[in-house]
Structures are given as structure tokens and as C-alpha cells.
Amino acid sequence: MDIEYPAMMNMNYGFYIFSIIITLLTSFTGFLVNFYFVSKSMFLTKSSFNGFRKLCIVKTINNSIICSTFLFWVMPVTLLGLTYSELNYSANRFLSGISAMWAYILNSLIQVCLACNRFYGLYFPFGIKIWKHVPMTNLAIMIAITITSVLSLVTFPVGCGYVYDPSFFLWRPEDHECSKRISVIFPFVILTTTIITNIFNVAVGIRLLVRKIGGVREQEAKERRKRWMIMFTQSVLQDCLQLFDTVNSYYIVLLSEKVWFQFIFVTLSLVTISALDGLVMFACNSDIHPTWIKKLTSKKSKTIPVPVTCSAQSFHK
Secondary structure, rough: OOOOOOHHHHOOOOHHHHHHHHHHHHHHHHHHHHHHHHHHHOOOHHOOOHHHHHHHHHHHHHHHHHHHHHHHHHHHHOOOOOOHHHOHHHHHHHHHHHHHHHHHHHHHHHHHHHHHHHHHHOOOOOOHHHOOOOOOOHHHHHHHHHHHHHHHHHHOOOOOOEEOOOOOOOOEOOOOHHHHHHHHHHHHHHHHHHHHHHHHHHHHHHHHHHHHHHHHHHHHHHHHHHHHHHHHHHHHHHHOOOHHHHHHHHHHHOOOOHHHHHHHHHHHHHHHHHHHHHHHHHHHHHHHHHHHHHHHHHHHHHOEEEEEEOOOOOOOO
8 A cells, every 4th residue: 555645745745735735725815705695695675585696695605615615625635645545535435525516516507597697687588477476597507406416426426426536635536447537527517507507608698789778768878787797707707717717627637746736727727716716706796785785896997886786687596
């Protein structure tokens, strides 16, 4: 059996210190921002709690799960200098499966729902008659959770899952043929959702460019278009972040087996994207901003900020 060494012995010591600090700061910031978004959204008025916001909340909960796993599992076991064989196998598989697999896949499916939500709102502003009394957002969330759970069940057998290896500061498939076969499938799942999301985004972008808002005052039309543009921008940015992380962790990482390279394009990429995803949602939803940010924005623009709140252009709840 090969002798295992902790991460501090497998990395250059200076880079090890850097990786600890950057991971700690990123996971803490990501957890704080995502948790703030969820908690603040829970106290919004009913009119602001629309389908788009529900999808954002589910996504931030997933981001919070990923960031909290880094804070309360990855960082402690790495700082304690533990090796992979010294970890509790069941706990490692469970936490890794929840954060690196379940939450990650669910995020990609929710991203499709967000893009579809904007498509539905712009192309069918008055809804579709047969769907008007169907809670489309809740249904979409349940379908996404069901698909994710079914896909995750594939990794349930021993040797088929993902684990965290503190010896290399790295999330990786288990050292088994089953996990290696499965690890080939999931990139295609993520890329498929990305393609679908981009199709919706292109359609939404075209609609925003050519559509004229009639029947309302000019100022109201400008504010409505601004809300649409903010939500469209949010969807596109989040889709790009998801794609960037997928390319990093499944393809670029294959270019080198050096520990520092693997850390940057797998571990750091995952926690950074989760934090940035939360920051994008925080930035694009001005109605949950702290008072001091609203005042600062108001002074800079010399206008009242336009919150992204409920409008007719959204899935039914």
C-alpha cells in the first residue's frame, strides 16, 4: 500500500498556505453572500416573491451547500493534516456526493429553468391558457430535483461516487472502474443543459432587441425593459460561470497532473464559481441590497434604483 502524505507535504509550502487562505476566504464570502440572499428573500413581500426569485433561492441554497462543505469539511480536515484513508469513508462520500455531485447538477438544471422562465415571460407575457393555473415554477423545481436525485443514485454503490482527498486538496472520483465510467457521463449532462440554456438565452436576447413595449408610459416602459435586461444578464453570466467550471474541472485539468494545477482547476474553480454565482444574483437583485448600498447606488445614478421584482413576465408560482 502506498504511503499517504497530507497536502502540506504534497504541495510547495508557500502554495499550500496560499491555497488555504484563498479557499477559506472564497468559501466564507460565498457562504455569506448566498446565505444572505436566501434569508433576505424569505422576508420579501408576496408580490416580490415571483417564480424567477424562487429559482434564484434554490440556486443560492445549492451554492450555500457547496461553500459550507468547504468551510466545515474541506478546510478542517486539510488543516488537521489528515490523509484520505484517515477520513470517515461514509461521511466523506455523503458530503462529497451532496456538494460536488447533487448540488452541482441541480444548479445546472435550475439554470435551464431560469432561462426558460425569461423565455416564457417575454414570448408569452399573458401566459398560456392551459398552464395559467399550474404552479409551473414549483413543478419545474420538483422535476429538476427528481432528475438530479435519479442521476445521483447512480453514484450510490461503493466505488461509484466522488470523494474529497485532503492529501491533494482535491475532489476526485473514487479509485474504481465504476466511478471512472460515471465521471465520463456527467460532463455531457452539464454541457447538454448549457446548450439548452444558451438556446433560450439567444431567443430572449433577440426578443429584447426587437420588442417594443406598448400601452404603458415611457418611464414605465424603460423600467420594465431595464428589469428584463438585468434578469437576462444574470442568466447569461450564471450560464457562463457554470460552463467555465465544467471546462476547468473536466477538460483543462487533464493537461497536467501537478498538485497545484489540479487544485486550481478543480477545487478552487468549484468554490470560486459557487461564490461568484451568488455574487451575480446579489448584484442583479437590488431589492435585497442593504440600505447603504441602495443609498450609494441612488447617489451615483441620481435616480431611484429599479428592483427586480414580480411582473407579469414570469412562470406561474
